Amino acid sequence: MSEVLVVIDHADGEVKKPTYELLTLARRLGEPSAVFFGSPDQGDAVAEKVKKYGAAKVYVVDDAQIKGFLVAPKAEALQQLAEKSSPAAILLPSTFENKEVAGRLAIKLGSGLITDAVDVAAGPDGGAVTTQSVFAGNYTVQAKVTTGTPIITVKPNSAAPEEAEGAGAVEAVAVTVSDAAKGAQIVATQPRQSTGRPELTEAAIVVSGGRGTGGNFEPVEGFADSLGAAVGASRAAVDSGWMPHAFQVGQTGKTVSPQLYVANGISGAIQHRAGMQTSKTIVAVNKDPEAPIFELVDFGVVGDLHTVLPAATEKITERKG
Amino acid sequence: MNIVVCVKYVPDATADRKFEDDFTVDRVGVDGLLSELDEYAVEQALQFREKREGEEITVTALTVGPEKAVDAVRKALQMGADSGVHVVDDAIAGSDYLGTSLVLAKAIEKIKADTGADLVVCGMASTDASGSVVPAMLAERLGMPQVTLASVVESQGDQVRIKRDNEGSTEVIGATLPIVLSVTDQSGEARYPSFKGIMAAKKKPLETWSLTDLGLDADQVGLSVAYTQVEDTTARPPRTAGEVVTDEDGSGAGALVEFLASKKFI
Ligand SMILES: Cc1cc2nc3c(=O)[nH]c(=O)nc-3n(C[C@H](O)[C@H](O)[C@H](O)COP(=O)(O)OP(=O)(O)OC[C@H]3O[C@@H](n4cnc5c(N)ncnc54)[C@H](O)[C@@H]3O)c2cc1C
Ligand SMILES: Nc1ncnc2c1ncn2[C@@H]1O[C@H](COP(=O)(O)O)[C@@H](O)[C@H]1O
Numbered sequence: 001m002s003e004v005l006v007v008i009d010h011a012d013g014e015v016k017k018p019t020y021e022l023l024t025l026a027r028r029l030g031e032p033s034a035v036f037f038g039s040p041d042q043g044d045a046v047a048e049k050v051k052k053y054g055a056a057k058v059y060v061v062d063d064a065q066i067k068g069f070l071v072a073p074k075a076e077a078l079q080q081l082a083e084k085s086s087p088a089a090i091l092l093p094s095t096f097e098n099k100e101v102a103g104r105l106a107i108k109l110g111s112g113l114i115t116d117a118v119d120v121a122a123g124p125d126g127g128a129v130t131t132q133s134v135f136a137g138n139y140t141v142q143a144k145v146t147t148g149t150p151i152i153t154v155k156p157n158s159a160a161p162e163e164a165e166g167a168g169a170v171e172a173v174a175v176t177v178s179d180a181a182k183g184a185q186i187v188a189t190q191p192r193q194s195t196g197r198p199e200l201t202e203a204a205i206v207v208s209g210g211r212g213t214g215g216n217f218e219p220v221e222g223f224a225d226s227l228g229a230a231v232g233a234s235r236a237a238v239d240s241g242w243m244p245h246a247f248q249v250g251q252t253g254k255t256v257s258p259q260l261y262v263a264n265g266i267s268g269a270i271q272h273r274a275g276m277q278t279s280k281t282i283v284a285v286n287k288d289p290e291a292p293i294f295e296l297v298d299f300g301v302v303g304d305l306h307t308v309l310p311a312a313t314e315k316i317t318e319r320k321g
Numbered sequence: 322m323n324i325v326v327c328v329k330y331v332p333d334a335t336a337d338r339k340f341e342d343d344f345t346v347d348r349v350g351v352d353g354l355l356s357e358l359d360e361y362a363v364e365q366a367l368q369f370r371e372k373r374e375g376e377e378i379t380v381t382a383l384t385v386g387p388e389k390a391v392d393a394v395r396k397a398l399q400m401g402a403d404s405g406v407h408v409v410d411d412a413i414a415g416s417d418y419l420g421t422s423l424v425l426a427k428a429i430e431k432i433k434a435d436t437g438a439d440l441v442v443c444g445m446a447s448t449d450a451s452g453s454v455v456p457a458m459l460a461e462r463l464g465m466p467q468v469t470l471a472s473v474v475e476s477q478g479d480q481v482r483i484k485r486d487n488e489g490s491t492e493v494i495g496a497t498l499p500i501v502l503s504v505t506d507q508s509g510e511a512r513y514p515s516f517k518g519i520m521a522a523k524k525k526p527l528e529t530w531s532l533t534d535l536g537l538d539a540d541q542v543g544l545s546v547a548y549t550q551v552e553d554t555t556a557r558p559p560r561t562a563g564e565v566v567t568d569e570d571g572s573g574a575g576a577l578v579e580f581l582a583s584k585k586f587i
Binding site: 072075099114146148205245281309 | 556564
């Protein structure tokens with residue numbers, strides 16, 4: 001069976017959930033080989049994790065030469081790996097950075113690129129057929145790569161991770177990075193403070209607030225915590241400086257696809273919908289009965305979020321006892 | 322110094338966007354406009370020029386697209402760009418990222434041969450394809466460093482520094498011109514064309530180029546040679562509005578919690 005390269009999503013060796021989703025999808029196309037860009041001494045621990053989801057091989061790419069520069073060196077490294085292993089497909093978690101890596105890789109390999117897939121399946125000929133959600137979630141598109149090695153970036157929450165035992169054979173790979181790829185230098189990195197809440201794009205429940213919060217996110221955060229949810233925001237809330245940009249949901253923020261999305265004081269503009277329309281269940285609290293968000297909801301409350309949310313939070317806490 | 326700003330003509334996001342029978346995006350039947358996200362690119366190109374008083378800097382707006390796409394260039398000229406280039410050719414229709422980035426790169430190289438291209442500025446994403454990949458692909462094709470997804474842009478001499486939001490961190494990226502830069506909607510409000518700007522735009526040079534002008538053949542781009550193929554498109558069934566209750570004397574919270582419990586979220 002041919003290899004399928006899967007780029008591991010991790011933070012300093014801590015493997016993230018989208019990796020397991022990608023490994024699960026990759027098994028439909030062939031035998032997954034996970035690619036770890038990181039510190040070689042974390043390689044074995046990472047391999048232990050990913051082999052539980054079917055990784056037959058784990059390529060450990062020492063990122064010492066790579067991590068100080070933007071995007072280009074990773075694309076070179078993947079090119080070298082792809083030329084060595086002739087994979088049936090290359091899957092990457094759909095982050096902004098990985099999409100750019102994928103774009104450069106597509107040109108290097110002369111291969112077709114599909115971005116932001118929400119599903120990947122094997123077509124009649126065994127090749128990858130992808131599903132994408134486009135035009136703010138109003139259309140789904142089925143597509144395939146017709147030339148070269150399919151390069152596909154996959155959104156978080158696109159598959160339920162399924163375990164499968166893989167060999168997890170660690171293989172250290174030496175890659176060479178050209179000087180040309182070192183043109184854009186990462187001068188400084190400032191890690192974001194952790195909120196202690198689930199990651200926005202990975203969370204099963206997302207509770208968001210918009211302009212209607214008036215800048216007071218306490219009711220939104222309290223409600224989110226009672227449900228163990230991530231907190232999100234509309235651009236209006238971000239532009240007002242109430243929430244950092246990293247929390248923005250929508251076209252120019254994060255796309256989320258949780259089991260439950262709760263929009264509070266958010267009108268439901270097309271650009272906001274673009275980031276949440278594929279959520280399984282949608283709930284809104286808004287004091288305007290005419291707000292467009294109500295066109296999308298499974299359940300809605302016309303009311304003031306400043307009274308509805310604290311009361312609901314209290315009831316949930318009571319129930320949980 | 323010459324700045325090239327890449328602007329895309331896209332179907333209006335607030336209109337009913339749809340596909341043609343061959344599954345390409347309908348770019349004719351739906352009202353189009355300069356992608357709002359590329360207005361930020363034009364703005365940053367203009368600010369780059371304005372911050373460097375005394376230097377001879379021209380801003381060229383470049384688009385690849387059908388007849389009507391020239392409107393995207395016109396808008397950029399009205400905002401303050403100095404000249405425009407519209408690459409239009411029937412053979413380009415249906416190009417994917419690889420095709421589009423090839424045509425853009427060839428056009429940039431042609432501009433570069435004439436007047437130079439020390440800085441290429443793009444938007445963070447096109448509002449129709451939302452790929453956020455063309456700027457990186459241009460950097461790859463042009464052999465320039467990519468300094469992408471900037472929320473803040475600063476420059477001094479030939480040094481450019483940007484701030485970029487990454488997954489778990491904020492990064493500062495530095496590079497030396499020439500570069501490919503892309504900017505987000507956090508980079509600063511885009512200006513509106515003034516009346517004076519609209520009038521002046523009419524007299525600004527605007528060139529129309531075909532594939533031949535770029536030394537490209539019809540069989541290098543377009544739908545028939547695309548590296549990807551759309552097999553089907555399906556309109557998502559509109560979400561049927563569910564139950565909406567009005568909060569009276571605290572009834573809303575109770576109903577909300579009941580709903581969440583019935584769906585096993587609690
Ligand atoms: C190119 C582009 C990209 C964009 N990208 C994004 C994006 O990524 N994400 C995004 O969100 N937006 C984006 N936008 C902006 C988008 O168009 C809207 O302006 C924005 O989503 C509005 O945010 P909002 O719903 O919080 O504010 P508003 O539209 O002002 O709505 C506020 C809502 O709160 C309700 N409300 C007020 N007070 C209360 C109360 N006490 N209790 C309950 N409800 C109350 C009001 O009835 C109203 O419906 C983008 C726009 C453009 C042009
Ligand atoms: N056809 C085009 N003409 C001009 N610029 C484009 C075109 N397509 C993409 N771009 C530029 O590339 C950026 C990212 O596009 P995309 O990768 O399609 O999301 C846009 O914001 C534009 O600056």
